[in-house]
C-alpha cells in the first residue's frame with residue numbers, strides 16, 4: 001500500500017519530505033504531540049458535491065489511489081444514502097481496511113451516519129469489516145438547522161447525541177467521531193455542553209465543521225480555542241477540523257487553524273506561503289513561527305493538504 005507516512009508539522013515547516021514516524025494508533029489520543037492525523041473525505045464529502053456521484057466500483061478504485069498518499073483515515077461514504085454507497089463502504093472496508101502501509105500502519109476506514117439507530121446500524125454493518133473501523137455520527141446543532149431541518153429542540157438534540165454515541169458503542173464500535181453539523185453557526189455554550197455529553201458517552205473524536213463555509217479565519221480559530229478551553233473532558237478526545245470553501249476562505253481559515261495547531265504551511269504555497277510576493281533582493285522579511293504543542297489534533301480536507309496531496313475536495317452545499 002502507501003509508500004510514505006503522513007507528514008508532521010516539522011516537515012511542513014522545514015519543507016522536507018523525510019517520512020516522520022507514525023505513532024501507534026489510539027482512537028482518542030495521538031502519542032506524538034508533533035504528529036497530525038490526516039483524514040481524507042474525497043469519497044464522502046467530496047462525492048456529495050453536486051454532479052460528483054461515483055459508483056461503488058469507481059469509489060473502490062479511487063480508494064486504492066488515496067491510500068497511496070499514506071493518509072491516516074479515509075471517510076468513504078454514507079451507507080444509508082443508497083445501496084450502492086453501502087456496497088462501496090463495505091468493499092473498501094474489506095479490501096483497503098485490511099491492507100497495511102509499508103510502515104505497518106492499517107488505515108482507519110470511516111463513514112457517516114445520522115444520529116439514529118437505523119443509520120448507525122447500517123453504517124456499522126458496512127464498515128465493520130475493516131480492521132480499524134470508525135463511525136462518524138452527526139447531528140445539527142445550529143438553531144436554524146435544529147428548527148427547520150430536524151424540527152427538534154435543543155433539549156432533544158442534547159438527549160439524542162450521547163444516546164446515539166452509546167448505541168454505536170453497544171454495537172462494538174470503539175472509535176466514534178461525533179460531528180456537530182453547522183458548528184460554526186451554533187451557540188457556543190450549547191456546543192460545550194453537547195460535546196461534554198458525547199465525550200462522557202464514549203466519543204473519541206470531536207468534529208467541528210464549518211458546514212456552510214461561513215467563518216472568517218479568526219472566527220474559526222477562536223471557535224476551536226473556545227471549545228478547547230470550555231468543554232469538559234476535552235483532553236480525552238481528539239479535535240478534528242472540517243472547513244468548507246463556500247466563501248473561498250477555507251485556505252485562510254486553515255491558516256488560522258495553523259496558528260492553534262502549530263501545523264505550518266509550506267513556504268512556497270501560492271498566494272499565502274511565506275515566499276509569496278517576496279523577492280530575492282532581501283528587502284521583504286517574513287517571520288516564521290515555531291510550532292506550539294499540537295497534542296490530539298487532526299485536520300480534515302483542508303485546502304493546503306489538497307495542495308500537498310493533489311486532492312481536489314471542495315464542495316458546494318445547499319444552504320439552510
Ligand SMILES: CC(C)C(=O)C(=O)O
Pocket residue numbers: 045112138179180181182207209210211212242
Ligand atoms: C457531517 C459533517 C461531518 C459534515 O460533513 C459537515 O457538517 O460539513
